[in-house]
Amino acid sequence: MDLRFTPEEIAFRDEVRAFMRDHVPEPTRRKIIEGRRLLKSDLVEWQRILNKKGWAVPHWPQLWGGTGWNSVKLYIFRDELQQTPAPEPLAFGVNMVGPVIIAFGNEAQKKKFLPRIANLDDWWCQGFSEPGAGSDLASLKTTARRDSDHYVVNGQKTWTTYAQYADWIFCLVRTDPVAKKQEGISFLLIDMKTPGISVRPIQTIDGGHEVNEVFFDDVRVSSENLIGQENKGWDYAKFLLSNERTGIARIGISKARLHRVKELAALEQVDGRPLLEDEAFRRKVAAIEVELRALEMTQLRVVAAERKGGNGKPDPASSILKIKGSELQQAITELMLDVVGPYALPEQRAGEDSERWNEPPVGPEWAETLAPNYFNMRKVSIYGGTNEIQKNIIAKAILGL
Ligand SMILES: Cc1cc2nc3c(=O)[nH]c(=O)nc-3n(C[C@H](O)[C@H](O)[C@H](O)COP(=O)(O)OP(=O)(O)OC[C@H]3O[C@@H](n4cnc5c(N)ncnc54)[C@H](O)[C@@H]3O)c2cc1C
Numbered sequence: 001m002d003l004r005f006t007p008e009e010i011a012f013r014d015e016v017r018a019f020m021r022d023h024v025p026e027p028t029r030r031k032i033i034e035g036r037r038l039l040k041s042d043l044v045e046w047q048r049i050l051n052k053k054g055w056a057v058p059h060w061p062q063l064w065g066g067t068g069w070n071s072v073k074l075y076i077f078r079d080e081l082q083q084t085p086a087p088e089p090l091a092f093g094v095n096m097v098g099p100v101i102i103a104f105g106n107e108a109q110k111k112k113f114l115p116r117i118a119n120l121d122d123w124w125c126q127g128f129s130e131p132g133a134g135s136d137l138a139s140l141k142t143t144a145r146r147d148s149d150h151y152v153v154n155g156q157k158t159w160t161t162y163a164q165y166a167d168w169i170f171c172l173v174r175t176d177p178v179a180k181k182q183e184g185i186s187f188l189l190i191d192m193k194t195p196g197i198s199v200r201p202i203q204t205i206d207g208g209h210e211v212n213e214v215f216f217d218d219v220r221v222s223s224e225n226l227i228g229q230e231n232k233g234w235d236y237a238k239f240l241l242s243n244e245r246t247g248i249a250r251i252g253i254s255k256a257r258l259h260r261v262k263e264l265a266a267l268e269q270v271d272g273r274p275l276l277e278d279e280a281f282r283r284k285v286a287a288i289e290v291e292l293r294a295l296e297m298t299q300l301r302v303v304a305a306e307r308k309g310g311n312g313k314p315d316p317a318s319s320i321l322k323i324k325g326s327e328l329q330q331a332i333t334e335l336m337l338d339v340v341g342p343y344a345l346p347e348q349r350a351g352e353d354s355e356r357w358n359e360p361p362v363g364p365e366w367a368e369t370l371a372p373n374y375f376n377m378r379k380v381s382i383y384g385g386t387n388e389i390q391k392n393i394i395a396k397a398i399l400g401l
Pocket residue numbers: 125126127128129130132133134135136158159160161162211379382383384385386387388389392
């Protein structure tokens with residue numbers, strides 16, 4: 001198997017690299033490098049720059065704004081974007097509901113939603129998980145009762161990322177309460193402004209507001225917003241979830257963060273010498289670099305198999321990419337903490353009950369984001385199917401156990 005890029009692919013990589021260098025807004029790039037939270041406006045601005053260039057939804061069919069790139073070019077594009085680093089397009093629209101609408105939606109839905117997703121005119125969120133329905137998603141209890149040309153939705157979703165910004169939510173709802181659990185589920189698009197929807201923030205361990213609970217209380221949704229057929233939503237959800245794992249290794253992001261670790265370790269002094277020259281620290285960096293390179297080889301093998309035609313289905317090896325990719329992302333945030341040692345600790349005020357993440361840092365300014373980032377990265381082995389669930393997939397689909 002040839003894992004090298006062709007001269008044409010190398011020229012394409014250089015073109016993408018130059019575009020990213022010239023067009024990613026510098027304040028946004030700095031925020032990503034420094035591990036600061038991006039604003040909604042940062043993502044919208046960047047998505048529109050990509051859309052103007054024709055690169056907003058490269059993996060979509062050309063009819064709907066795709067580029068026609070093969071899997072290798074898509075890989076190169078994503079890797080360059082992550083390494084720049086540039087914001088990743090909002091996955092809920094571009095990678096999740098967009099492809100579902102393309103594959104299973106009707107013409108009116110395609111015309112209404114797809115151009116707005118590409119331009120991030122509509123911010124989408126994902127309403128799958130519920131209390132009691134995460135890994136075992138088919139246990140979901142939110143109901144949608146048919147009332148002539150409407151559905152009436154009642155129930156609760158949870159862990160809904162960026163629901164506070166969302167214009168629309170795509171939901172799995174139970175439309176047949178007596179059918180076998182996978183068979184009574186439908187896929188519904190719901191306008192977040194509809195009366196009866198409320199959003200409650202969940203504060204995560206990094207102190208941030210990224211996820212929410214979303215409540216539905218007699219929410220009336222036009223049946224025009226049903227995707228495909230009633231009670232066939234589980235098939236569409238499986239399609240969506242298999243797309244969700246593609247590219248989840250985030251190798252480009254890990255490369256960019258490792259680069260940052262080295263930059264900071266070159267600044268930090270230990271016994272009068274830069275930490276980067278410390279033998280023990282160098283060994284740790286090298287171990288992660290080797291693992292990252294090995295992961296990249298695995299990723300390229302998956303991409304090369306797709307280049308040869310593949311079988312049109314997501315490779316179960318993407319579960320390996322998810323596990324290893326998330327472990328490395330977490331390991332790199334641990335290495336970051338090693339760089340600053342005690343400076344990474346949040347300041348605790350004497351006499352106060354709770355830890356305060358937002359106090360001024362006691363170390364260098366760039367150290368203040370490191371502990372929050374370390375905690376925030378715990379999520380990557382949970383969302384998109386936990387790493388234990390990925391191991392189950394590997395056991396079944398690859399090892400045949
Ligand atoms: C930061 C973040 C953002 C998220 N964003 C969204 C979102 O936008 N929309 C959305 O719908 N959901 C979202 N999720 C939810 C995510 O998909 C679920 O958290 C995930 O599927 C796990 O479900 P759970 O939290 O209910 O845990 P559970 O399913 O209850 O699992 C608890 C533990 O048991 C283990 N476990 C469960 N079943 C098995 C099994 N069969 N074999 C082995 N181990 C098992 C799990 O690995 C885990 O360690 C998000 C989660 C996080 C952390």
